[in-house]
Amino acid sequence: MSKKQQFVRFDKVDKSYDGKVLVVKDLNLDIAEGEFITMLGPSGSGKTTCLMMLAGFETPTNGEIYLDSNPISNIPPHKRGIGMVFQNYALFPHMTVYENLAFPLKVRKVSKEDIDKKVDKALSMVSLTGFENRMPGQLSGGQQQRVAVARALVFDPQVVLMDEPLGALDKNLRESMQYEIKHIHESIGVTVVYVTHDQGEALTMSNRIAVFNDGKVQQLSSPDKLYEEPVNSFVAEFIGENNTFTGEVTDISKDKCKVKLDSGTEIISNPIRVKSKGEKTIVSLRPERAIINPENKMDNKHNGKIEEVIYHGDHTRVRLNLLGNKEFILKVPNSSARMDIKLGNEIAIGWNSLDARALDPK
């Protein structure tokens, strides 16, 4: 079975609610069949709007959305065959779990036997067999969430949309539900479009992540690429922790550039978004890529003063004053001897220029 690469396609989609501000700007996005794609972004970035347009609760102001190469803008939501899991679960409070799950089947005029079979299967998938006759109010938040997932999948939709489904759960439950949803996706191979503002959730679950900001997709790539190789300073700052230096490019070659920082020091970085001398830039460096007492082959070596030490169990976070940046964070694993990490000590820090990505200045 060949998977369609353009199963869901946003084609030049714009969306405005008031005719003055564009909430979504020129969105072009292809989603492959069976893919788990996450729309990640701060609130107000347009990600939920995209989801609502796909579900059919909002109409695109411009452009078209295609599902399996058919334009769907004029198809009402109930004919799209797209399952949806809502942030607040949206279980029907006056129906039992069984009736909730049977609802999409009943409106499709499925026979009673098949309904029983499918409901059984869906409930066992979310390990809630035996809960048929409970009312949603009698279930815990996690159980309600699972019922909502089962309900969105029970009628075998082509695409399932999830709108911050784990937002209301506590941390532990959220993490176990992340794995559970991921496993369900892997076992039945449905296309999932997932919306969240939690980057950890996005990184754990998705095949690909679309980072939204200001109505635009900032970067669309796999979780590891997104983290390791952010293409602009928004993505770098939004995903994971990030140390930044602002400065001006003084010299540039193919894969290296010199950036003169505001403090006057020059560092060597990897030119991603800078092209010529004299450009302003923000250099981004992941905390775990900087090392204390570096080996010789690292092309950036500088001394910094320890301002704060925070113990985190498995690692220690060290805040340094380095090259004029007082918020430079370092993660030191607690496995090794902890060297001389003491408040006020001067230590040598080094990193490879490849990891210091010179991005746009915002």
Place this chain on the structure above:
Amino acid sequence: MSSETQKILTTDGIPLEESLRKAEKKNKIKAFLLVAPLLLFIIITYIFPIGEMFTRSIDDRMVTNMLPKTFKAMETWDGKELPSEEVFAAFLTDYRALAEKKEHGKLGQRLNKEKNGFNTILKKLWRKMKKFEEGNAKGQIMAIHKRFRDVKYWQAIKRTAPPYTMSKYLKGMDMYYNEDGKVVQVEEDRRIHRILWLRTLEVAFFVTVFCFLMGYPIAHLLATLPMKYSNLLMICVLLPFWTSLLVRTASWMILLQQQGIVNDFFVWIGLVSDENRPEMMYNKTGTYVAMTQILLPFMVLPLYSVMKTISPSLMRAGKSLGGTPFITFWKVYFPLTIPGIGAGCLLVFILAIGYYITPALVGGASGTLISNQIAFHMKTTLDWSFASAMGLMLLTGVLVVYWIYNKLVGIDNIKLG
């Protein structure tokens, strides 16, 4: 079993229950004191008057107090044949006493209601008894008129003996005690109360239905529109609420009368001809229109408060699961609004069943309701005991509606806001 289990003690060795009671006592007293003024108010202004109404409605002590000796003498009378000399003598004594107080006329009127022709013979007795000789009361009284020799007239007196009577309630249902003391219906053409009861129920029912049909969409709109529009709409719903009931009814009179605005409009658009202006007031139509408008907020507000709590994502969920808008509405939205529908309908029905001003002003003859009849007896005939009896019948009717509702829907399912 509980006697077997050991009593739980607090750290100080006092039984836990006792300790809890002590700790909560202060709160309980405080709570009671907070409620006390209202409780007192309700007892004085509600429970006491209802009790008063009840006693008034069944009170029939007038004759009992007028003829104390007669009734005492009648205790041994079997009521089948003419009573003994003793009863006649006692009656004569009682009647003389009344005549001295000049209250004998009242007795005549009262007994005449019980048995026609009583007043005449009592007046005759009053004229003749001055010349009565001592003793043989029976013979002398019976000689005055043949009706005194008829046992039915003495039975009528005996019927008034109990200090309480249900006759006012029977009258409210177009029934009465006949001469044999049996409950019978009044003649067909005099059964006005039954018509009024049925009309009251009918009007209350249809007003409730109309209010529901009109209030449901408004409430839905109120609950779903964006704030700035829904506030405006809310004011439109509440504005009539803040206007005097009398003013609103009067404005309906201006609108609905034959030369009124609505009729003018109908004529203008050619719906009716100028000579044939329909009567929309002083009949049931007027009552329906005005009452529906006046009671509409009582339907809209409970519905609105319930609909406001229904998350819009439920409707979206229903649609995304494949339900057409109608199915989603019917299977998801509507069942969730039932508590509001129940509250609204109950409220409107109960208010409508006892409505007074509007039907009095726009109802005319065919649009008046039972409450107007009650008011009529309070103000015009001054038959307060009958008005009380009908008021209590109305109250019972409302309680029955409430009970039925509780059985069907469950009173816990009601939601007023």
